[in-house]
Amino acid sequence: MDRQSAEKRVHELHELLNQYNYEYHVLDKPSVPDSEYDQLLRELIELEDQFPELRTADSPSQRVGGTILDAFEKVEHRSQMLSLGNAFNEQDLRDFDRRVRQAVGDDFSYVCELKIDGLAVSLRYENGAFVQGATRGDGSIGEDITANLKTIRSIPLKIKEPLSFEVRGEAFMPKRSFEALNKVKEEKGEEPFANPRNAAAGSLRQLDPKIAASRNLDIFLYALADIGDTGIDSHSEGLNRLDHLGFKTNPERKRCADIEEVLQYVESWTERRPDLSYDIDGIVIKVDSLDQQKALGTTAKSPRWAIAFKFPAEEVVTILKHIELSVGRTGVVTPTAILDPVRVAGTTVQRASLHNEDLIREKDIKIGDHVVIKKAGDIIPEVVNVLEDQRTGEEKEFSMPTHCPECESELVRLEGEVALRCINPKCPAQIREGLIHFVSRNAMNIDGLGEKVISQLFREQLIVDVADLYKLERDQLLQLERMGEKSVDNLLQAIEASKSNSLEKLLFGLGIRHVGAKAAKTLAQEFDSMDKLMSVSKEELTNINEIGEKMGDAIVAYFENDEVKELVEELKEAGVNMVYKGPKPVSASEADSYFAGKTIVLTGKIEQLSRNEAKEKIEMLGGKVTGSVSKKTDLVIAGEDAGSKLKKANELDIEVWDEDKLMEELNR
Template sequence: MAVPTEKIVRELQALLNQYNYEYHVLDKPSVPDAEYDRLLRELIEYEEKFPELKTSDSPTQRVGGEVLSMFQKVEHTSPMLSLGNAFNEEDLRDFDRKVRQAVGDDFSYVCELKIDGLAVTLQYENGYFVKGATRGDGTIGEDITANLKTIKSIPLKLKEPLTIEVRGEAFMPKKSFEALNTLKEENGEEPFANPRNAAAGSLRQLDPKIAAKRNLAIFLYAIADIGETGVRSHSEGLDLLDQLGFKTNQERKRCETIEDVLAFIEGWTEKRPHLAYEIDGIVIKVDSLEQQEQLGYTAKSPRWAIAYKFPAEEVVTILRDIELSIGRTGVLTPTAILDPVRVAGTTVQRASLHNEDLIREKDIRIGDSVVVKKAGDIIPEVVNVLVDRRTGDEVEFHMPTECPECDSELVRLEGEVALRCINPKCPAQIREGLIHFVSRTAMNIDGLGEKVISQLFKEQLIQDVADIYKLTYEQLISLERMGEKSVNNLLQAIEASKDNSLEKLLFGLGIRHVGAKAAKTLAQQFGTLHALRQATVEELTAINEIGEKMADSIVTYFELDEVSALIDELEAVGVNLAYKGAKPVAADEVDSIFAGKTVVLTGKLVQLTRNEAKEKLEALGAKVAGSVSKKTDLVIAGEDAGSKLAKAESFGITVWDEEKLIEELNK
């Protein structure tokens, strides 16, 4: 490597910061991800060799630094007050009346989406980001500067050398939340209840590298101290934030009357589900800073702003029991068994209680009347207990000290909240592992669902995954509710699964920390299971997506004698141990209209299967995503395409039908 000059390094830093701004703030990337990654690797090499050239605004500072021992307390320069709440039209009209009484009729509002995240404050000195903190109690927060630096839409250097403090809402986009929870579930970990909890948990990680992997985002919404900026209104302040390089939410509107405000709220109540992030209301602020000063503050909140909260549907039901289950990784999960009740369009009879700490914190007892809602409009959640309805017959719940399945002692591992059974021969873990192996995202054996697996396991017809391939017609026909046609179909599905590509088997084996995406990466890199079995930690961590924790888990797994015996059995019964797909192709290596494009498939394809279309597109350099966003370049809509098509049309994204796709693939 040639000796770099300071000029070369500074040019690289500036170029990468500009690309980062275009991608994460403007949503208009000018270069492919591969080019950005190449330049970033080059800069990292320079800075590692010449550390004196590293600066606080270098894009390399976003990857996460050293692990912290604790968060330092930070006293805010001005209080971070919470807003008063409005829950209906009457509350909003009352707020409007009080504003008019104080300042007259000549004023305007600014309406903004209320992001469901974590309030933070950012301090800049001479244009450089120097400190970031949580809201805390409004007066004192926690210094989370290292974690905030990992949010790529936060500028490390402003476009002007101002000393300024700004405030915003850090959040986790829906796509990042879904990906994180999928990974947690694949790893046998408890998923986050909602994106807000996920964002807060990510920013309070003592290891910034964890925060860096969570793909958080931020919208800035205020300047803490206008000072000498010359800004005279809230809307001018938002415009200044845009000019300085911050990302603000563009879905805002200046409203002249309360009727305009109500229309804005009504519109976003309908459009809310189509956003790429969660909102829980609308913030309404008097625009003029002079009038804000005139209106003043209460002890807790400003009189010139209010937050309208979208109504969350909450219902009351009876918690009849708490059921315990052991997952495939040994985690003990308590589940509330409820009297059936309708919540947000579906009947709810069960709600996860996550862990013992939550049960203690909410003082949940068997027999309680409880308030239930769907967290994020999806996951049933016990909100609280109606203590005043207690009769005295309610029963306190205590977690067992022994596994309900195998009587082994339950343990709480260091750093974990959950209780865990660590007996590798626990029947529940074996059964759950078998259910995972045959699931759609793993070996996809149609007809071999949870009930059938449980029955086969109970009858001792299967003890491990290799036994599935030894099942006979005589064994299956003897099971309850299994007729001749069902048995023949199941045997055909088992036989067909032998031809699956290696990544399906890898994921199905349930290696700790290896999810579906990592399984495919490993299969692509090593080609065969035998080659992967011989891999060292060093060889594994050399792969971009494989960290040390996962590498250690993989090596440890394949060192087990019982695993070697299992793989030999699978090979003996004819299960494929090789990767069958095409190797991924970098966008810059392909001459194709799909190269570097993000494509989403939706609806039913007739001439191609979804996987066939995905593989063909990836072979031509495309990235095939699971959801539509503003960064999507193309949507392929098959028959009965639904919400993804509607979202693409609302964003103005190019949409093709299957015929157009086939035509372009055949060119």
């Protein structure tokens, strides 16, 4: 490749890797499997080695992690949390071994450990007590998730000796916990997590520690970050020391005398990984001696004394027997491949996502094809490609229908959309999915009304719209399969309790197009009651900052519908609350407080209020609470252990209050 071509490709790889890195590390929603990301990164590194002048300071090859979220306080790690270089085959491991030998000679050994597929964290202990836990973040600065880490029972809150140090580990969700969590989410009509890693990361980034506590997370600790005067001189000895102190380490580690033993360990666990009760995505190999680790040193992004062997994404071949269509709550018709059952990554797979008609055309997928499917941790695998050389001529072309598979209404493709959509408001599939959405946690939150129960009620024609939920009778429910007296009583109590929800819950549950949970709350706060909202104009709606043209049109059109008006009346008659019950923010012009119209940042530990309570009270008094300090910030409220945000506030000469001053102003 000439330099011009290389420069163009390096630019392309920068864009791809930065996007994938953002999706994985910030959004926790990777769009590509690790193996594809790793391959692209390897290609970039090889090009930069060939053309060193193309290596820039902002290259993805020079990074450790990703951008930090502002939802939690930032924490500076005492020593950098480096990422590991990757090996993909035996030769890569032998090359690593050769480089180690060249640097330290032949007298050394390795420690091999399972590479847990979770979230890397750092735990800080002071005088034997757990005082702070953080994510890796970008390697230098992470997020303070102490409260959530405390909910992991295998993390000791106090260790056996009064030591002060940092210890590193991998928090993860066991397979059993993951399956139980997704079962609950599916029963409630919520989107399941894609894989245990995403579930663990999502759990530890919850602002409410109770949610993290309910997820049954676990952890394996894998390193002491600062050895100090402990007398430890090897990695394996450090792990044994962690065991002694009461930490949970992975018992499957092994000390290997040479690279041949390492290869045997890798081969063994490549075969045995499905038998584990948690997910692993590779093997970590480390030089055992700490002195030799120090001699080997690190590059800008990874240690020279360690490497991660990455398991390849498993691909299997099966036959695509049929393409099934489903209609979602918004009317989108989605195709799914029905496959000959096949074993992939430890589970039996019978379905694979096809997303939309354009993807089917692009990959030339036909019914009866032999297809390659890949499952890189996803619940529903994807079709990678078709084996055209195995076609017999009996395969059938697939075309998306012109009419809805549920109600026979004509399908439409709205401008700017790939998907085909049914726009019949009486479509049974949309009604059923709408009912499932209505009872979900973020909407009316009716426990006991999961997807299966809703489908059963709909099938038995006991409900045809959300108002019918409030007309269900005990005798009707007792006739249903698997509905005993206790479960029926609990369900009826939950339905009754939902009547008292604040207006925003109802608005979100109704499924108005473009109106999410946040917009529903804004509407409820602004207009106070359903009656007022139903009579507002588009102009009144779009005068609100958060409401745009599309949303304004959707809201007006929704409430102009006669069937919607009838539905609202039925809900009123059933006793469903139609007014906003939460705190109403005071506008900057009306608020008679110091906070009116000001931008405020909270940092550090606030003892007398939770972070959410403080934010809510400030916003009620006309203030705006943001997550980062800038020139636009008017005030920083600094609790105990305030870090980089306080430092920046001082640098920018921004007014700073302590917690006592905050409470004094709030209690005026």
